[in-house]
Amino acid sequence: MPLPMYSNYHTHSSYCDGKGTLREYVEYALAHDFCALGFSGHAPVPFENTFAITMERYPEYCREVRALREEYKGRIDIKLGLEIDYVPGLLDDFRPLIEEGGLDYVIGSVHLVNQPDDPASLWFIDGSRQETYDEGLQRVFHGDIRRAVKAFFHQNNAMIVSQKPTIVGHFNKVVMHNRDRYFREDEPWYVDLACETIDLIAETGCICEVNTRGIYKKRHDDFYPSRHLLRIMKDKHIPILVGSDAHMPEDLDRFEGVFEYLNDIGYRDIVTML
Numbered sequence: 001m002p003l004p005m006y007s008n009y010h011t012h013s014s015y016c017d018g019k020g021t022l023r024e025y026v027e028y029a030l031a032h033d034f035c036a037l038g039f040s041g042h043a044p045v046p047f048e049n050t051f052a053i054t055m056e057r058y059p060e061y062c063r064e065v066r067a068l069r070e071e072y073k074g075r076i077d078i079k080l081g082l083e084i085d086y087v088p089g090l091l092d093d094f095r096p097l098i099e100e101g102g103l104d105y106v107i108g109s110v111h112l113v114n115q116p117d118d119p120a121s122l123w124f125i126d127g128s129r130q131e132t133y134d135e136g137l138q139r140v141f142h143g144d145i146r147r148a149v150k151a152f153f154h155q156n157n158a159m160i161v162s163q164k165p166t167i168v169g170h171f172n173k174v175v176m177h178n179r180d181r182y183f184r185e186d187e188p189w190y191v192d193l194a195c196e197t198i199d200l201i202a203e204t205g206c207i208c209e210v211n212t213r214g215i216y217k218k219r220h221d222d223f224y225p226s227r228h229l230l231r232i233m234k235d236k237h238i239p240i241l242v243g244s245d246a247h248m249p250e251d252l253d254r255f256e257g258v259f260e261y262l263n264d265i266g267y268r269d270i271v272t273m274l
Contacts, residue, residue, distance in 0.1 A: 007272050008252050009038030009081065009167065010107060010209065010243030015061045016042040017051040018247040022064055028249035030076055036273050037252075038079040039065050040107050043097055046090055053082075062101045079274055083107040083169060086159035089119025094163045105274050107209065107243075108165030111173075113152045115140065123148060125174050128219075133177035145182040146189060149174055153193040160200045166274070167241055170211040170224035171197050177219075185226060194229055202236045207271055210262075213245035216254040223258055234267045241271045 011025055012018030022039060029037045041061055042052040053061055062080060069078040084094050084106055094106055113123040113136075123136035141148035152174040160168060172194055175185060183190055201208050210230065214220030225233070233240065240262075244254045262270060 005035040005272050006033060006253060007036035007038075007077075008034065008244055008246060009036075009079065009105065009241060009274060010040050010083070010169070010211065011038065011246045011252070012041055012083075013039065015057060016053050020249045022068055024249045025246070025252065026068055026072055026076065026078065028252055030072075032253050034076060034252070036077040036079070038081050038105065038274065040081040040083045040105075043082040043084040043091075045085060045087070052085075058097075058101065077273065079104040081105040081107065081166075083109055084163075084165070085109060085111055086155060086163065087112050087114060087119070087122070088116065088155065088158065089114065092158075092162070094165065105166040106163075107167045107169040108159050108163055108206075109169035109173075110152060110155045110159065110171075113140070113148065113155055113174075115151060123151075125152065126176065130177045130179075137182075145178075149183070149190065150193060153197050156197050157200050160197070160204055160206060164204050165206060167207045167209050167243075168201055169209050169243075170213075170245070171201075171208065172225045172229065173211075173214075175220065175226070176214055176224075185228070194225070195232065198225075198229065198233055198236065198238065201233075202238050207239045207241050208233065210240050210242045210258055211245050212242070212254055212256040212258055213247075213251075215256040216244075216251070223256075223261075227261065230262070230267065231265060234265060234269075237269050239269045239271050240267065241274075 044055045045052050065080040111126040121140050123140040156171050211224040244251050246252045
């Protein structure tokens, strides 16, 4: 099977926690034979942070993406999107952001895990510091890794059912800072939770992202979702879209052998254009 045309719909610029202007991303994509590029800055969130687009700059972000789409029309297909965090009780309705921005697509992701009785107490499962993961696990879930991982997957499930995002982002990223310290990815309880999410993705018809950032940042030795989960997804014919979760233009083509792997296992339901 020939490798698909290059596209990337998971990108973060200097509007949020990435580096590089939107134009620099477009120019890099053009120089590396991309057919499409989607901008998916971290959506505004209702609390102080250092990673998301601010509500004040959100209209500016949308205007600039649209202007670039017109300027580069016929050379590369540019889409306007957001990666929106689903956090019950804090950010659990994507529609206002979608309607205000007139978005082409949404990546729905879970980076911050909470509990129904305490929505403001958040376990941050992402970021560069393993210590943050460990501290949140103790503070929010009293060190109970099974309860914490179950909450992560159930939060993904609630997002998939209630919001039906265009793309489900890195739905097993809870493993990133685990590094086999608390559990192994082949343990039945973990596989069962991941398969519940896979079944919901299949039922709702969402596209599932295959995210390569963990590998090239050396924070995980596999894709999100992992290879063993991709084999399960293949048999359910779940459409997948490869994204590098780029935080600088040079990350755009960091695909880390994923297309070759998908070809090796016979994965045919690969989306390259939205």
